[in-house]
Amino acid sequence: MQVLTENFVELIRLASTDLRPDVEKALRAARAREDDGSAAQGALDTILENVALARKNSTPICQDTGTPIFYIYHPTGQSTLPLKKQIHAALATATERAYLRPNAVDSLTGKNSGNNLGQDFPSLHFVEWDQDYLKVDLLLKGGGCENVGAQYKLPNTALKAGRDLDGVRNVVLDAVFQPQGKGCAPGVLGVAIGGDRGSAYIKSKEQLFRPLDDENPVPELAALEAKLVAEANKLDIGPMGFGGKTTVLGVKIGALHRLPASYFVTISYMCWADRRRTMTVRGDKVIYE
Numbered sequence: 001m002q003v004l005t006e007n008f009v010e011l012i013r014l015a016s017t018d019l020r021p022d023v024e025k026a027l028r029a030a031r032a033r034e035d036d037g038s039a040a041q042g043a044l045d046t047i048l049e050n051v052a053l054a055r056k057n058s059t060p061i062c063q064d065t066g067t068p069i070f071y072i073y074h075p076t077g078q079s080t081l082p083l084k085k086q087i088h089a090a091l092a093t094a095t096e097r098a099y100l101r102p103n104a105v106d107s108l109t110g111k112n113s114g115n116n117l118g119q120d121f122p123s124l125h126f127v128e129w130d131q132d133y134l135k136v137d138l139l140l141k142g143g144g145c146e147n148v149g150a151q152y153k154l155p156n157t158a159l160k161a162g163r164d165l166d167g168v169r170n171v172v173l174d175a176v177f178q179p180q181g182k183g184c185a186p187g188v189l190g191v192a193i194g195g196d197r198g199s200a201y202i203k204s205k206e207q208l209f210r211p212l213d214d215e216n217p218v219p220e221l222a223a224l225e226a227k228l229v230a231e232a233n234k235l236d237i238g239p240m241g242f243g244g245k246t247t248v249l250g251v252k253i254g255a256l257h258r259l260p261a262s263y264f265v266t267i268s269y270m271c272w273a274d275r276r277r278t279m280t281v282r283g284d285k286v287i288y289e
Contacts, residue, residue, distance in 0.1 A: 001082045007279060007286050008090030008136070012068070013099045014288055015138045015277040016060045019051050022212045023249070023274045027051070030186055030239070030246035040244025047239070047272055058099070062184075062273045065100040066142035068122035069205060073135040080126045083134075087124065091116045103143075133282040137209050140275040146268075148183035149204075150175040151197065154263040163263045165224055168193055168253075169231075175267040176232045176248060181241015184271035188212065188250045189228070192266045195256035200266035207252035208270045216253065225251045239272075249274070 027048055034041040054061040068091060072083055092115040094100045104118035105111070116122065152171040154163045159174055161167035172191055179185075190207035192200040216222035228251040238244025249272065258264070278289040 001079065002281070002284075003086065004083075004281065004286070005086045005089050005093070007281070008087050009093050009097070009099075011136060011138055011277055011279045011288060012090060012094040013058060013097075015140050015275045016065050016094075016099045017058050018055050018277075019061055020211075020274070020276060023272075024048075024051055026212050026249045027186075027272065030249065033245045034239075035244075038244060039242035040238040040246070043239040043242055043244075044246075060099065060101065061275060062142060062271070063101060064142040064144060065103060066140040066275070067103065067146070068100075068116065069125075069139040069141055070122060071125045071127060071137040071206075071209070073127045073129050073131070073137075075132050075134070076128055076130065078134070083126075084124060087122070088117055091122060100140075133280060135281075136279045138277050138279075139205070139208055141205070141208070141268075142184075142271055142273065145183040145187060145271040148175075148179040148269045149201075149267055150178070150269075151200065151264055151266045154265060161265075165220060168265050169224065169228060171265050172228055172251070172267060173231060173235075175269070176237070177235055179241075179269070181237050181239075181247075183269045184273070185237060185241060186239055186246045186249045186272050188270040188274050189232075189248060189252065190268040190270065191251065191253040192264075192268075193253065193255040194258035195264060195266070196259070196262065197264060197266075199256060200264045201268065203254050203256055204266045204268040207254050208268060208274070209276055210252045212250040212274075218255070221253045221255065225253055 031044040095116045102114045104113040104121040154167050159170045161170040190204040192203035232248045237247040280287045
């Protein structure tokens, strides 16, 4: 089987040190909206300077390089075990080269493995598909933004949220309001409607792989995404909670079937360092996006 260990190292390096163009474009647009000389504009200036330095020096955009979440789309018949081993080796190498901070901590002993490998760490999702090439998506999700994720069970009388899209709107806005900038705003929200408690969190994080400038193929969800961005940005929380016109850069929503007795709305928050990259392998040709 093709050895892709160094290619996986490069995928990790790019995700950690080189912010995607759609995210940087959104940050620059956010800066242009803020008042000159405001704390919000100052925070975004610092963020953009940091983005440029990280790219120039191949150093992490944020010291918390997060949980590596991989989605590996592989052709029918391709063994996944060699891919898993190569990804694990690449993570250890990327950690040695300081593209990643050691982040895998044993929950019982408190000991850090030192190489970003541990029990179910990283998070690997293998998906067999009917294409003849390999595609690997990587998301680095930091702990600060992970701490402000939320899950709501509807109906929620306190928030006047029923089991409908208006109820979804109410709880998503509450999830934005509660952190008051914690989680490193401006952020990106991945939202899942339905599912069970576990599948909903997986679905909500999958939304974070979507480009900021894409459009939801479901018209009702596309309209809700746009509405939530506009309304969240009127909360005056702003970058890092300093106040301002940009609290979120995007909202991405997916839906799952659910049990009749349950109606969950699950929100995964991603900080401004929306670190995601894609690698495709077609024969000997490897492309990074």
